Amino acid sequence: xxxxxxxxxxxATSVEHALALLARYGPGARVLAGGHSLxxxxxxxxxxxxxxxxxxPLTELDYVRLDGGELRIGALTRHAGLLGSxxxxxxxxxxxxxxxxxxxxVVRLWGTVGGSLCQADPSEDLxxxxxxLKATMVIAGPGGERTVPARMFHTGPYETVVAPGExxxxxxxxxxPGGGSAYVKVGRxxxxxxxxxxxxxxxxxxxxxxxxxxxxxxxxxEHFCAAEAEEALRGAPATEESFARxxxxxxxxxxxxTDQRGPADYKRHLAAELTVRAxxxxxxxxxxxxxxx
Amino acid sequence: xxxxxxxxxxxxxLLLIHLLRDHLGLTGSHWGCDTSNCGACVVLLDGKPVKSCxxxxxxxxxxxxxxxxxxxxxxRLDPVQEGFARCHGLQCGFCTPGMMLTASWLxxxxxxxxxAAIREALSGQVCRCTGYENIVRAVRWxxxxxxxxxx
Numbered sequence: 468x469x470x471x472x473x474x475x476x477x478x479a480t481s482v483e484h485a486l487a488l489l490a491r492y493g494p495g496a497r498v499l500a501g502g503h504s505l506x507x508x509x510x511x512x513x514x515x516x517x518x519x520x521x522x523x524p525l526t527e528l529d530y531v532r533l534d535g536g537e538l539r540i541g542a543l544t545r546h547a548g549l550l551g552s553x554x555x556x557x558x559x560x561x562x563x564x565x566x567x568x569x570x571x572x573v574v575r576l577w578g579t580v581g582g583s584l585c586q587a588d589p590s591e592d593l594x595x596x597x598x599x600l601k602a603t604m605v606i607a608g609p610g611g612e613r614t615v616p617a618r619m620f621h622t623g624p625y626e627t628v629v630a631p632g633e634x635x636x637x638x639x640x641x642x643x644p645g646g647g648s649a650y651v652k653v654g655r656x657x658x659x660x661x662x663x664x665x666x667x668x669x670x671x672x673x674x675x676x677x678x679x680x681x682x683x684x685x686x687x688x689e690h691f692c693a694a695e696a697e698e699a700l701r702g703a704p705a706t707e708e709s710f711a712r713x714x715x716x717x718x719x720x721x722x723x724x725t726d727q728r729g730p731a732d733y734k735r736h737l738a739a740e741l742t743v744r745a746x747x748x749x750x751x752x753x754x755x756x757x758x759x760x
Numbered sequence: 761x762x763x764x765x766x767x768x769x770x771x772x773x774l775l776l777i778h779l780l781r782d783h784l785g786l787t788g789s790h791w792g793c794d795t796s797n798c799g800a801c802v803v804l805l806d807g808k809p810v811k812s813c814x815x816x817x818x819x820x821x822x823x824x825x826x827x828x829x830x831x832x833x834x835x836r837l838d839p840v841q842e843g844f845a846r847c848h849g850l851q852c853g854f855c856t857p858g859m860m861l862t863a864s865w866l867x868x869x870x871x872x873x874x875x876a877a878i879r880e881a882l883s884g885q886v887c888r889c890t891g892y893e894n895i896v897r898a899v900r901w902x903x904x905x906x907x908x909x910x911x
Contacts, residue, residue, distance in 0.1 A: 468794065469795075470773060470774075470775065471773040471775075473771070475772060476772030476816070478818075499816075499819075502814060502815060502816065502819065503796060503814055506775075506814050506815070506816070507796060509773075510795075519816075521818070521819060523819060570884065571799075571883050571884025571885075572880060572881050572883065572884060573799060573802060573811060573862060573885070574796060574811065574884055576808045576810065577808075577810055577814075577815070657883050658883060658884055
């Protein structure tokens with residue numbers, strides 16, 4: 468039987484209250500959202516917080532809306548909420564592609580977008596999707612709010628820039644016409660973590676790529692992105708040749724490791740192939756009518 | 761708790777599944793993999809299925825919990841239960857309570873689900889007897905019964 472170790476529990480009733488509780492309990496406190504990563508980690512003693520600050524009552528952090536040219540996603544939005552949002556699907560279809568293959572429908576009802584990002588698993592899907600979208604994270608703390616680019620959010624496996632005493636509150640995704648995005652994942656079975664996955668967000672002017680974002684997960688890509696491949700795509704035509712070159716660059720610069728999900732060379736192959744497939748689909752969507760990022 | 765208020769004093773670390781089974785004596789919910797993979801422990805929390813091995817009992821404080829014990833009403837089986845019985849949707853029965861509760865939630869939102877929609881909804885739950893074909897038939901049967909009867 469797996470049960471968490473002894474822990475104290477506090478329930479926050481507002482963002483201010485959550486920050487006050489985090490300040491009171493210090494570095495031994497952990498934020499509890501959906502709990503679908505944290506509670507399994509506590510059972511295994513991989514996480515041993517002294518106090519849980521339950522933020523589930525903070526419904527003010529559960530929203531998806533368009534505001535000032537940005538898609539804004541509250542950190543407590545459930546995976547099912549993001550997947551069920553037509554706004555998100557239209558503005559950034561990569562998010563729906565990714566959400567469809569995160570865990571299973573029951574887990575998606577409870578797990579949260581912010582929780583997944585803060586868990587910072589090196590195989591997490593949304594980390595790659597938001598890296599591809601060049602999103603911005605909004606973090607609340609005792610001194611007010613600060614923003615951090617998605618690509619600077621993770622500092623290592625299971626580590627982020629969110630300091631003790633701080634709370635991720637929102638993710639902002641830039642949305643502009645002429646964009647298209649997509650996410651492609653290979654897993655061993657339904658609902659599993661990826662063996663490898665890639666996301667792409669491109670903007671086209673005619674058939675010229677004016678900007679490209681490529682997110683990679685589970686393959687040891689620095690900051691969940693493929694900067695060299697993105698650089699090679701800027702100003703290039705949106706063709707199979709360009710995508711293949713980007714795939715090769717993405718594979719060259721990632722550092723996958725062999726584990727129970729597959730050997731490193733296979734994951735490197737996936738990094739290349741899935742980058743190509745994500746770019747192809749993202750470009751198709753960018754060419755389609757009425758698409759956002 | 762199944763329509764009645766229940767009070768228990770528990771440690772913060774107590775999981776909801778253990779509150780149900782060990783403190784409240786509701787052993788219809790099964791405790792399976794302990795890793796939120798198998799779905800044997802699924803109950804409805806505020807009407808939505810949840811793997812109760814991955815929720816603290818404290819998180820359910822003040823919320824509505826519904827378990828398999830509450831499906832039958834006044835001696836009448838819920839259409840989902842009747843479907844599982846008629847279509848042989850269970851063999852050993854270990855996964856059945858969780859399967860039925862998720863199926864019941866699915867039918868609340870999609871009264872006429874396709875076999876593919878049923879498989880997707882139940883994809884986070886494991887039947888080690890591999891009785892999936894009959895489980896899908898059972899849910900289809902329940903959908904037809906619910907559609908035909910008074911809502």
